[in-house]
Amino acid sequence: MSLLKLVHRNLWRHPVRTSLTFAFSALALFLFVFLTSVVTTLAAATKASATNRIAVQSAASLYVYMPESYRAKIEQVPGVESTCPWVWFGGYYQDPSNFFAQFAVDLATHLDQYPEAEVDPAQRAELLADRQGCLVGDELADKFGWKVGDKIPILSNIYTVEGGKAWEFTLRATYHSRKPNIDNKTMFFHWDYLKEMRKALRAQGFEASGQDVGVWMTKVKDGFDPDAVIAAIDALFEAGPQRTRTQTEAAFQAQFASMLGNVPTFLGWIGGAVLFAIFFSVMNTAGMAGRERSRDAGILKALGFKDRLAGGMLLLESMAVVGVGGVTGAVSAWLAAPAFRDQFAQFLPNYFVGTPTLLLGIAIALFIGFAGGLYPAARLTRLRTVTVLRQEA
């Protein structure tokens, strides 16, 4: 009988215990991978940001907008290739709980600036030709079952129409982003259409003139230093009317992640506590198995096998159960990612489980199986054959 077969037999000596340890490890690793993914998702948008895009915002507030006249001024700054207005629309589809982001942008410039968001060329042409056309992420279209050509009514809390009517958009194109700096759950529409909506609102005294654009997303020409362009833009508006604060796309994304405050730190602590809990439990289980295995170990030694064999087999057993459990848990977390992404729509529309996180989870499971089994295995190795065989007989 090969030794591996003995390990296998030993594993199923207590089927209930082995199954429980397996389930326990799976749960713990599921949690660990989930928590780690929340934290990495937060950082991912920042990491994936392009180095040649910079964002111009009001220095005072996210809610203070800049005049439209800034566009021509920004475009004259040396090193600026193009600049695109972004305005937050703050709307929803049918019910306020159906949250997703909508932005009014200059679509032609926007699509040029974001090559990572792929759009079918024929759809792109139709989108640009239709004033009320809109572009939505493929995941968003799937979620609500929208097809190209559908009319989409959106209600806005900011741009309210008299009588509470919805703004109507026509879905002309969908995009799929390959990078996490743009999620696939956002809607973009024509900035010209928004300007038309605003005319009526401004006539009624809602909205001030000159409060036009929230962010100028600006592309820097190849060969120019983004930091120099940033400094030049901010210097241009130092005296007002609205002072600006320009940041790289990465810093711009990071300011939203930093709004979660200490939450990522707490998640880290919880993840750590989970790992500690599973470590104790594995050590406990391996310890119990080790105590029961004392006589077996004695017999193996008496038969002439090396001292280390029994301990080694115990270690292998522990690693196998925790490892298989861990892989199951980690992979389940990976499979459950799309479901979580829906739960987190407002906070982490990008939630994903990355391969490094998955591998880390598996490695940690194997390590815990190893570390937890180490002490019981060492005890088994140190046992004196004669003493053990004499016991309990």
Place this chain on the structure above:
Amino acid sequence: MRLVPLRYTTRSLVVRWSPSLFSALGIGLTVAVLGGVLALREGFSALLADTGTDDVAVYLRPGAQSEGESLVRYPVDTNILKTRPEVALDANGTPLAAAESYLGLKLERTNGTGTTIVTVRGVEIPTSMAIQGARWRVVEGRGPLPGTNEVVVGRPLTSRIKDTSIGSTLTFNVTPFQVVGIFENDGAYASEIWGDVDRICAALERPFRQRLVAKLKPGTDVAAIAAELESDKRVPVKVQTEKAYFAAQTTALGGVLAFLAGILTSLMGAAAVLGAVNTMLAAVGARTREVGILMTVGYRRFPVFFCFLVEAAIIGLAGGVLGALLVLPFNGLQTSTTNWNTFTEIAFAFRVTPKIVLTSISVALVLGILGGTVPAWRASRLVPTAALRRL
């Protein structure tokens, strides 16, 4: 029917101290996580939900979820709203109603980690303060004078935000404002900066207001007014009591915390039950002969079952106490997060209330008992002769 003496159980726990301790630790860590998440949620809801009163009303633009996206025209709409019949009057017959501006401004943190978003509220002096009454008070320096570029700063901000001590200057866009005092508020206004509404709106070029806030006459039916004003032809507005407004704000973060707390505790709880079952099963397995002896000396099935269940319950209880001890140091720990409705930073503290401690310990006890039931039942089903014969 005689029960197995409790001393047997306690001594057995002491003799097998290492598996007992590890099981207790596993359960303890689980309830510590539960307690921690609950304390976080408690602190957050205490900040907003318990604040605001029913005798103050908040008027926002219809559809607005928060002040951040609300807009009330000034002075057209605000003047009409101030003369509403439900608004209480002061001793001189002036309405106790104020049109306020609200803006999240980017200000520098003191610890050098960049900017954060702080609420700057433009208020009518002294009406806004009169509406808040004793809940809002200047504790250092003095209040801002009307018509000046003076501001007062909420106490929690002074340690976190640069240039917020008395005598320093804060610049809003391009206009400097002087800090002349520090205030305290028992509720949601604690982490704000207050100044004259006209001066602040001029500095930020905002010709409108975000809300009208008014003291209500006693016995006002807010629901009836809300229904009436929702469809008002001249000034359609959304009216809520201040309390209802803040309660609605908690759902923004409360939802995510509730979801996190739910999944964390159910998964960790399940894991802890598995761990406890495992330990207790092994404990029974290792003591098969002991059980045989217990039965041979005359103990019935139920006392044996009960004895092992008590053992599991004690482990659970010990874990609960351990978990509670782990969570207690977090009480009062300050943290901050963002109100996702307004994108402003709010500071709050973990609150480990007696209720949370009790919940943690009870959950631990339940986890222990759940984990002990199957093994205890298994022990009670053993056949004495077979048990004695086994190793």
